[in-house]
Amino acid sequence: MNLMKTALMATTLLVSLTINAQEATIRKNLAERVPQLPAIDEITKSPMPGLFEIRVNGSEIYYTDAKGDFLVNGSLIDTRQRRNLTEERVEKLTAINFDALPLKDAFTTVNGNGKRKMVVFEDPNCGYCKRFEQDLQKVKDVTVHLFLYPILGADSVEKSKNIWCAKDKAKSWQDWMLREKVPASASCDTSAVARNVELGRKYKITGTPTLIFADGSRIPGAINADQIEQHLAERKN
Incomplete structure (x- = not known):
């Protein structure tokens, strides 16, 4: 032996x-x-x-x-x-620890019972993000944590700050992305927006939208409602 x-x-x-x-x-x-x-x-x-x-x-x-x-x-x-x-x-x-994401620096929208969860990094001047938002409205029973991620220029930063400082962040965001209603000027502590940019750089998020699912997997780029549904079904914790 x-x-x-x-x-x-x-x-x-x-x-x-x-x-x-x-x-x-x-x-x-x-x-x-x-x-x-x-x-x-x-x-x-x-x-x-x-x-x-x-x-x-x-x-x-x-x-x-x-x-x-x-x-x-x-x-x-x-x-x-x-x-x-x-x-x-x-x-x-490239998987990301979903539970470790600083959701205090995001705002949340809930559709239906919200039992499924996802995170999205978006720039308010991103055309693909606007198309994605249209499709996202068709997805039921989902909670979306949205990180404002202004990487397309100074106007993106300004819009992101105004949306973050709005009384109803989710409404201000959707008014702009879905209805072309420019966010009203507002002021508050916008350090969260700067932290989001640093967070995105840390995780090498180079484009918007970038989707992150509960299992930590990510999808770069806009996908349609059926594809979102498929990923939510396949990629659970």
Whole structure:
């Protein structure tokens, strides 16, 4: 039994040393040959034999061989299960802890019983956001926490501040997004708007709308009512 245990430990150590050597080779060769590649965060074996996953900038995925002789920028597809493994991996890497989001810096709208929950980051001057808001009205039984995320310029910041300072934030928002009624000038503590921009940068939210569901998954871009329903049904805590 002791001999078997010793052999197993030796095998494990050998595998670990081999993996470490391969990682060192990949890092060295890619740094020398592809200097424009951002610093590598992590190297792991991919589900495809002989292929390694390279992770950079937190959630960007590349693939390479054990020597770093080739670099692949694209999706790895499992044809047997018909799954986009790269997409699933990025989704996992970019997931957000829904319960940790600072909802005090958002305002809330409830449709129906509100039993389903989602978060949305939106800019008041975003045309896609306005289209999204039209579709969102058709989704029943949902609570939406909306973070004003003015990234399209000074006018977006001004409108966001006026909406945040309105007596009824949700009404002011919907009046503008659905009915083109410009938010009335208002003043109050608008530090929440600035915090939202920092929060979005932290989570690398680069466009609006960005949707976040209760399981932490996110969808960048406008989707229609049927797609919202599908994601709410599939992505529960």
